[in-house]
Amino acid sequence: MAELTDSAVRPTTHAKVRILATADTLFYSEGVHTVGVDRIISESRVTKATFYKYFRSKDGLIVAYIEGRDKRARAALQDVERRHDTPERRLHDVASMIATEVRTDSFHGCPFINAAAQFADPMHPVRQAVSIHREWYVSTIEDLFRGMGHPRPGDAADDFFLARDGAFSGANLGDPIAAQTALLRAVHRMIEDSAG
Missing domain, CATH: 1.10.10.60 (Homeodomain-like)
Structure with a gap:
């Protein structure tokens, strides 16, 4: 044989x-x-x-790409939840993951923001897939701030995403180290606000 x-x-x-x-x-x-x-x-x-x-269609493939990225993001946050027992540690870990990501050689910005920027119609299936991801992510971060006792968890989540999106853009267009440092500094302040 x-x-x-x-x-x-x-x-x-x-x-x-x-x-x-x-x-x-x-x-x-x-x-x-x-x-x-x-x-x-x-x-x-x-x-x-x-x-x-x-x-x-290609649009169907793009939606599948966004949904795949969304599944990976959800799995990463579930892993954070398993590793840490407090909202503060979880939020620190999420910020650390983002800070690490922006300094990798393969980093090209946020895949969700990048895709959404190429579809103007908010009702387009790609934009809707991005919105589903964003709503879940914002809600998850807001829950972490709520768990820390932040007086305005919704505002804190908005601040977090402004810092995150800024870090993604800043790292992609300019200085990844400065973007990483600014993100971690901003998140540290947000966590301190929760404690105060």
């Missing part, structure tokens, strides 16, 4: 998974409008028919 080669033993990655992984990389690094379907098809090594079997 002939020996099986590694490629014969190892199953190939499912076509839909390859399409999503390719789109995730290209959309984030180059922008959702810049990358065409033909390039995604080519780089994910699928046929056009296979692509359209799973995604009716």
